[in-house]
Amino acid sequence: MKAQDYPQPVQELIARLKRMPGIGTRGAERHALWFLQHGRADARALAAALTAAADEVTACPRCGFFAARGELCTACSDPARDSTLLCVVEQPTDVLPIERCGSFRGLYHCLGGKISALDNVMPEDLAITQLVERVRSVPGCEVILAIGSDVEGEATALYLAELLGALDCRVTRLAQGMPAGAGLGQADAVTLMRALEGRKKM
Numbered sequence: 001m002k003a004q005d006y007p008q009p010v011q012e013l014i015a016r017l018k019r020m021p022g023i024g025t026r027g028a029e030r031h032a033l034w035f036l037q038h039g040r041a042d043a044r045a046l047a048a049a050l051t052a053a054a055d056e057v058t059a060c061p062r063c064g065f066f067a068a069r070g071e072l073c074t075a076c077s078d079p080a081r082d083s084t085l086l087c088v089v090e091q092p093t094d095v096l097p098i099e100r101c102g103s104f105r106g107l108y109h110c111l112g113g114k115i116s117a118l119d120n121v122m123p124e125d126l127a128i129t130q131l132v133e134r135v136r137s138v139p140g141c142e143v144i145l146a147i148g149s150d151v152e153g154e155a156t157a158l159y160l161a162e163l164l165g166a167l168d169c170r171v172t173r174l175a176q177g178m179p180a181g182a183g184l185g186q187a188d189a190v191t192l193m194r195a196l197e198g199r200k201k202m
């Protein structure tokens with residue numbers, strides 16, 4: 001006697017869902033069954049949304065953020081943006097937190113990672129040549145290094161500061177300090193050190 005199992009398409013769906021981050025075996029099964037029992041219309045809409053995102057969204061050819069295929073991203077195609085301000089981030093996902101804080105009106109450049117000897121990521125693996133080209137095309141611009149403050153982030157920032165130092169631009173680094181609403185006791189040593197270094201006159 002053969003044991004009863006889900007039909008093959010459902011097994012395939014569960015296997016696909018399981019490959020997504022944050023979805024385990026039980027979660028995959030729960031989602032798959034929800035689609036079958038309650039969400040057939042949602043399933044078709046989700047399938048269409050997935051296909052559209054996979055087919056139509058790509059990296060902006062200028063900055064590396066997400067953009068519609070063959071087009072510049074919203075920021076790069078906005079003439080109201082200050083093109084003399086270039087904010088360098090590790091990943092495209094780092095752009096949105098900066099956008100949402102609402103005080104930056106410049107452009108972005110996504111490196112695609114950070115220099116890491118341990119993970120075998122070398123400068124040539126990142127969008128650094130493109131960054132140099134962009135900086136060259138806007139003499140006198142400011143390059144804001146909004147890169148993480150871990151060891152690899154520091155190494156990447158130092159590398160870029162040295163490389164860009166030879167060009168006509170001003171290189172700045174995001175000020176790092178105490179998280180809002182936190183006491184000294186909650187800050188780690190690196191944060192506290194940066195907060196001291198970045199202190200301002202009152």
Ligand SMILES: [Zn+2]
Pocket residue numbers: 060061062063064065072073074075076077
């Ligand atoms: Zn762009």
